[in-house]
Amino acid sequence: MSSLTSFRDGKGGWSRFPFYYTLLLLSEVSPKLAKGQMKYCFDRLLKTRKLLSGKIDKISVRRLKIIDLLRSKIDGSDIE
Numbered sequence: 001m002s003s004l005t006s007f008r009d010g011k012g013g014w015s016r017f018p019f020y021y022t023l024l025l026l027s028e029v030s031p032k033l034a035k036g037q038m039k040y041c042f043d044r045l046l047k048t049r050k051l052l053s054g055k056i057d058k059i060s061v062r063r064l065k066i067i068d069l070l071r072s073k074i075d076g077s078d079i080e
Contacts, residue, residue: 001029001033001034001036001037004017004022004037005036005037008040011044012040012041012042012043012044012045012047013041013044020063020066022037023041023045023066023067023070024066024069026038026041026070026073027066027069027070027073031073031074031076038070038073038074042074045067045070045071045074048063048067049064049067049068049071052064052067
């Protein structure tokens with residue numbers, strides 16, 4: 001998690017790590033460990049979710065599932 005912090009791009013992502021793979025990683029670790037990164041990317045998650053919501057291609061559907069998985073973890077903890 002400390003590596004992610006040092007590679008934040010200021011836009012809710014990480015310059016060295018692919019966005020959706022990083023979200024998938026965050027969804028699989030303990031919310032206690034990933035709390036800071038989840039807070040960092042939360043606004044971008046909401047914007048991305050809105051942009052992808054009308055799309056039905058396989059990649060968009062998979063990305064939405066990853067976003068929803070992470071949001072359910074965030075909603076289940078006291079991230080906000």
